[in-house]
Amino acid sequence: MQVLFEESLILAHCWDINTVPKSNGIMKKTINVLVIEDNEYYNNLLSNTIQQSVNSILLKGQYQLILRSFVDAGEYIRQIKSGKLDCKDSIIFLDYYLGNGINAAHIIKLLKEYSCDAMVVLLSQSKAIKERNNLIHYDYFVVKDNLAPALCCLYLQQYIENKFSVTLD
Numbered sequence: 001m002q003v004l005f006e007e008s009l010i011l012a013h014c015w016d017i018n019t020v021p022k023s024n025g026i027m028k029k030t031i032n033v034l035v036i037e038d039n040e041y042y043n044n045l046l047s048n049t050i051q052q053s054v055n056s057i058l059l060k061g062q063y064q065l066i067l068r069s070f071v072d073a074g075e076y077i078r079q080i081k082s083g084k085l086d087c088k089d090s091i092i093f094l095d096y097y098l099g100n101g102i103n104a105a106h107i108i109k110l111l112k113e114y115s116c117d118a119m120v121v122l123l124s125q126s127k128a129i130k131e132r133n134n135l136i137h138y139d140y141f142v143v144k145d146n147l148a149p150a151l152c153c154l155y156l157q158q159y160i161e162n163k164f165s166v167t168l169d
Helices: 040-059 073-082 104-113 128-132 148-164
Strands: 002-007 013-018 029-036 063-070 090-095 118-124 140-143
Touching (some): 029 040, 040 148, 063 073, 090 148, 118 128, 140 148
Parallel strands (some): 029 063, 029 090, 090 118
């Protein structure tokens, strides 16, 4: 298992954990995860928690994880629009307030424009965001508190189980 870490000048982090096909030629199933959170500390916390939560799944050898993490939502938008990043079949952990006048509604609108079939977990420190934003489509809402990373991992596990029709321990 190889871990790559890239950081551009505008703080767009990308962790890719790439594995090769099994020796019998069967390709591994890919788990695509995006974290879009402008707070670098919380972004790293959530990304690392997600990484650790799927390690046991990855060790079984049937799956590979591609985890991309952005602290600059503008960079994420540029990559989607340029075609450098595919958002299909992904789970996205998305902070509501992303800085520079960008919020989750902008990202969700972009996902819709590019026909992204993604499960969206909306994150915010304020419970009021959930009540005020019933017009934007997201699958789950998580209040950013001390339990949020663990809850996000449970949603990721549910996503994996539903996508691959498996039951995880």
